[in-house]
Amino acid sequence: MDKNKESTGDEVFEQELLPHIDALNTFAYHLAYNKEDAADLVQETYMKAYRFIDKYDQGTNAKAWLFKILKNAYINQYRKKSKRPTKVDFEEIISYQDSEDALKPAFTDLRTELFSNMMGDEVTIAINSLPIDFRTVILLCDIEGFTYEEIAKIIDVPIGTVRSRLFRARNMLKEKLHKYALEHGYEDKRGAKQENNLTDESE
Amino acid sequence: MKDREQQNDIRQKVNMYLDRELSPKDENELLSKADTDPNLGRQINDEKEFRNYIKTAINRPSVSPDLIKSIRDNIKRRGD
Structure with a gap:
């Protein structure tokens, strides 16, 4: 130079x-x-x-x-x-079939309050336990705020793949955190609140 | 089966909306629907909260000053 x-x-x-x-x-x-x-x-x-x-x-x-x-x-x-x-290829490190994503049901039982008492370690453990392809898109999109187009360029996949992979990755992450929360005795406060309200109303 | 596909389609749109990847037309449609459908409104809020939670709770190890110094030193050495 x-x-x-x-x-x-x-x-x-x-x-x-x-x-x-x-x-x-x-x-x-x-x-x-x-x-x-x-x-x-x-x-x-x-x-x-x-x-x-x-x-x-x-x-x-x-x-x-x-x-x-x-x-x-x-x-x-x-x-x-x-x-x-x-x-x-990066995609071959841990391969999976994107086409299967659409057939799998989304994780719908998202109770954010259930996670509210967790420390950052659980999030880190849950993210790190995701297969590399899924972990990468979560980190790039949710943590770093890259657009789908930028992510597609970074990991060399089509935008549609980024979209479906993110969808699946977030569902996997929610499932892992939800399972972890239940195993460690975190209570679903929202459910408790609803129950309390019902009790109050009946009194 | 059809219900599940429809649900997944809505969740996909909620994801894209929060990722700012929906077209203005689709965004308007989704928000209009959320105005009249409390479940959809709640879904959007839950998803938003979940993302904020992940973003704030994730471990971000700090960069040591030694690493920055080492990078600068290596570059300087390369330039000399």
Whole structure:
């Protein structure tokens, strides 16, 4: 890189790329399950981003670009660890049939109050227990606020797949949290309130 | 079966509405329906609350200053 390009690159890096480090770290942490691997992923992402900074159009969507790099870095890391000799696609890490989604009933018993006393750990455990494809769309959409179009570009799938995967992922997450809440004795206060109201009315 | 498909279709629309992915026409239709259907209104609120809950409760480990320093140092080394 020549000196002028290098100083522009450094400026872009500091002003447009580095501010996303917290979001990238959260994403990496929920992909890798631990802080050390997450830090390695974030570091690798920034090194790659700097190396290919010429490919980045200043003032465009730096966050989406970085997330795509991180996702690819994660796949490569996963591939190395699992010592798989052949090239695998992100979608092949844990495959599933999108077409089945429409046939499965939605989880309708969403009682938010049931979850209100839970700590963040339960949410993290529940999200981390989702298969990677589902976990990824929840993190990108619900936690980071990316649009369907941005998510489609980050994970290289059609927008329709993003939509159906999100639908299924949210239902799975609700089911897991609901099950967890019941197993750990959290009470459904809304039901209790309704019962109390009925008792009050009958008195 | 048809009921389930219809329910899933409505839930899908609620999801898309909260994701700001519905067309203005579909959004108006959904909101008009919610005005007259308390169940749909409640469904939208529950979904909204659930998402807020997930967003605030999720563990977001902080980035150590050492990591930022290490990234900057590596980049500087590469540039030298």
